[in-house]
Amino acid sequence: MSSSTRPLVAFVDDEQMVLDALKRSLRSRARDWDMIFFPSAEAFWDVRSDDWPDVAVLDLTMPGWSGLDLATRMREAGAQTRCIMLTGNASLKDAMAFINEASVFRYYMKPCEPEILGAAVEAALADARERDTAATPSDGAVADAESLLADRLSIGTVVLDANQAVSFVNKIGLKILGGGGALSQDGARRLRTNNSETARALDAAITAAAQTGETGFVALSDAEGGRTLHATICGDPDSPGTAGVTLFISDPDLTRYPTAATLAQLFGLTGSESRLVEQLVRGLSLEEAAEINGLKISSARTYLKAIFQKMGVVRQAELVQKALTTSASIVRADEE
Template sequence: MTATILCVEDETDLRADICEELVAVGYEVDEAGNGQEALELLRGKRYDLVLCDITMPKMSGLELLRQVRQEPGLGELPFVFLTALAGRRDIIAGKEAGVDDYLTKPIDFDLMLITIAARLDQVARIKGAATRDNAGHGPGLRAGLLGAGEALNRIAVGVFLIDGERKVLFRNRRAEELLDEADGITLSREDLLRGEKPQQTQALRDIVDIAIARAAAGDRQASGAVALTRSSGRRALFAVACPLGRGPAQPGEPAVGLFVTDPEWRPHATAEAVAQLYGLSPAETRLAQALVRGLRLDEIADEFGLSRNTVSYTLKNLFRKTETDRQADLMSLFIGNPMSLKDG
């Protein structure tokens, strides 16, 4: 079953980008330009999650959330704010109104997809669908992801969702590939992640434990990273642990997301799009296309109707995913690749 998401954002271009990212990974998406439009949609259709801006005309995100929490049948609907507001007063107001999570602008689309996947899974677990099978992919978890599993499978990073006992509850397709390679990271019979050497296993355990503690305390800050060397001699894997919860995790509930990147990974290039080759989102692909055409960042911002901050943030993601740190290196990488970027 595919999850249906309502995106509420008054900036037309940003809303279009968000919806495109969500549709690209398999979600069904409806959109609204303000809180009043959103409330009418919510009263007429069932949604699995709402992504909502705070500052909007006619009805703000806070006003919409307060209304939703009072509507019959909508009180438990997962609600995530999209906001450039990060002040303490704004966060307190959101929490008092019952918001489930925050994503700050400019939007990191990978983080957005991971947040949605974790939130949908948490909802399913609260409903009692926490049964796991021998492969560590229980039917309850699959039902809870509601299409989020496909979203995570599109990410060019190994994603492991881990509970408060350090056990892996879910891994995406890239994580499965890393485990199959058994080069730098493995999974024990007890569903615990291990490095190739005892000290790396301990380092991995340490950052996961810190993330579990931070999740229990409501702290969303990443707990650290560890390099996992590989017996093959290839460059080390890089693992980062991030708290997912806002309180102590219930049994069978994800508490931590562990994200593992491989600096040498490239998917098979046979007839695959460049976006898949480097794990790029649609927005990142469009930016790369514009750079290849020779546009400056301010020209790109004007052409796509985006803020300069959003363009700069997307460029940073391009640098990270392609392991470059200058526009010249990024351009050389794309221009020199046998699979040239094409519009469309």
């Protein structure tokens, strides 16, 4: 669509007033991007070529093809375009479709502030550059396999980028974030809690995980006294200060955990070791797990060293991840 070496950004919306407003509000970006505007998904598709846009900002609800229809068709055609969805009536069902069917990069409620939308396009372009630099022939297959596995886990999996915005969330994670409970995400895809105390604890744990690579644990209680979520916050100790953060969120109403007996069979753990791991997998800290099992913290640490050796891991975050990817914690989509 463009022979320019500058990034190409497409905007598709059936409301001409919206397109005109986008042209005005993003005029200053013209020195950095080539921009094209279309009044329908079909109009965009009619002039498509092998030169797909780098980013496409799509209206979800349009006559004929929806924004999701267009994003899905582009993906099926092999386009590497990062899609940003704008919607006036977001729902959990929509969000799941955006992520799982069309790999939408981000989605926002209308009206979206020009500064936020501009930053989202820049983030999408940065993501494209990063993936192009790091890509190998097998990267796509690995990413698809990892996404499939995450979607089959009965524990919420949320990945934050370097700006602490949600860059990936699996199906259970979407149910948790969209369930109106202790944890949600805002229009900028940042995590939010409805309790100021847990908000501070979560922010501190995410910051520490990103900066040091250490693992943190936070209990997220509903302000109204509802169910409590347990979050295990994992950084990357090999790239502290730069890497994103992964959260594993257990919900008592949604999560199926491997039992102590199953863990003992799978990893050759003793009864005391398997009971300790069972609690760690549920999102408790080592101190909390030790107390529940009637252990001194020194004894729990001794057990943990033996558990690491038997499970072939070196960090508590790896222990949790390995336990949660056993057959006992994997569910089929049609069983949810």
